[in-house]
Amino acid sequence: MLAESGGYTPLPGEQTLYQSPPRTTLSLQTSHRHPPSESYSQQCKSGVVYLTNRRMIYLPVTPTPAFQSFAVPILNVTDSRVTAPWFGANKWEAIIQPVQGGGIPPQHAELDLVMEFKEGGAFDFASIFERLKERLKQAVDIARESGGDGVEDGTRGVGGVNMNNVHLEDLPAYEESRQHTRVPDPLPSPPMERPTTSGASADGPVVAAPQPISPQRSSAQTSPQQESFQPPSEPPPGYEEVQRNSIVDELERQLRDDPWRDEARR
Template sequence: MSINWVTLRDNGDIVPLDNERIRLRINKVSLDLTVPKALRQGREPFSRKSDNGTAYLTTRRVIYIPSQPTPELKSFQAWILDCQDSYVHSPLIGAWYWAGTVRPSPGGGVPPDIPRLNLKLTFREGGHYDFYQRFEELKERMEHVRQLQQETGQFINIPDEPLPTYEPRQPGTSESNNLDPNTLASRSRSTSSASQNIRPDEPPPAYEEAQAQQLSMRLEGHIRDEEERS
């Protein structure tokens, strides 16, 4: 993660990196960046806070742009794979928030003796469910790609399309019991609100295996294409 390292256009929009796409943009979000309590003793106080701003989720980063930038906080970014232990929560009083720990990048504006920070994004007008679900999808794909790269020793571009999301069968409809991964991937996604559709707690048996098989087939095909071109 880095502070004040996001490139912005004149109109305030972020400039994506090469091969990066914006997947989500949510306004009315606050940010709290703090040192975990276990690491505070013997260190200089460090924190960053913004009461209102815009949160972005791209195919590579979590980004936050405050509506009123300060010299200390003009922008914030964290690589998706540098975010750990993320979750969403609703306090007894207040809005839903997404939180986790992030690992600072060298030279990113955080004191070098701080190995991790607590990140909290509070969604004043909703959007926490979309953010959480899409973040988890992106991180799962990136971790899978990283594992394949370690096993094959080859660079693999991260697929841009999201993993398919399980959708329950609607009343009055019928479908085959033997759905292949391509059929699963073609289902429409509905992620605008956690309460929009009532879904079962778990997907059907073998659904996760079908997701992994579909992604592995795409990545293996990509590896073969790279080998043929070389």
């Protein structure tokens, strides 16, 4: 997979979507659940990571006989995330599933992968990776629902998907077309009055409930008799007796309170 002029040899239809700065580290090892006798570990202090539409590739700046390159298919990477420590560069962590015959012992079903971007680029790499993985996973799911045969060759991946035909560009933003007139939204219909039944039986006529009349409306809807009302010209019954009693009470009160009456008695 290594090219003579440097870099990697691309597969048919493979495109490079991201390339990191050269000071990117890689740590590949088994989880802590395995005993030390079955552990697997690879370390590299400086290298370049490539992200393509098919896989993730890491090439060390100074290859060694024990470690010359590393590659993993995109869909074999799970639980990826970016961590930002208080001190040091940002890191990208994930769990990978090695492929058969890839140089990793077969007893290791999962490996912990950590890449440290010392010259930046961790968030850009993570953003492109997540978007790419989502597109590839969606294409594989659609192929499986339509009866994919699962053939894997130079251009087909999991589920018989032609990875070269997967659309990787962002969908265009929605813009309102001015060629057609937009139909206005319909106005909400007024609530319907719930009818109430009157009478002893349910088979009687249906009568709508009366609407409450506001004070302004009731004052405006007065009858002609109320508008032509005139006060009576004669006093009400017992009016003269009440007036006479009131005058007598007032005279008695004045006589009680008159000081000259006491002087005349003396």
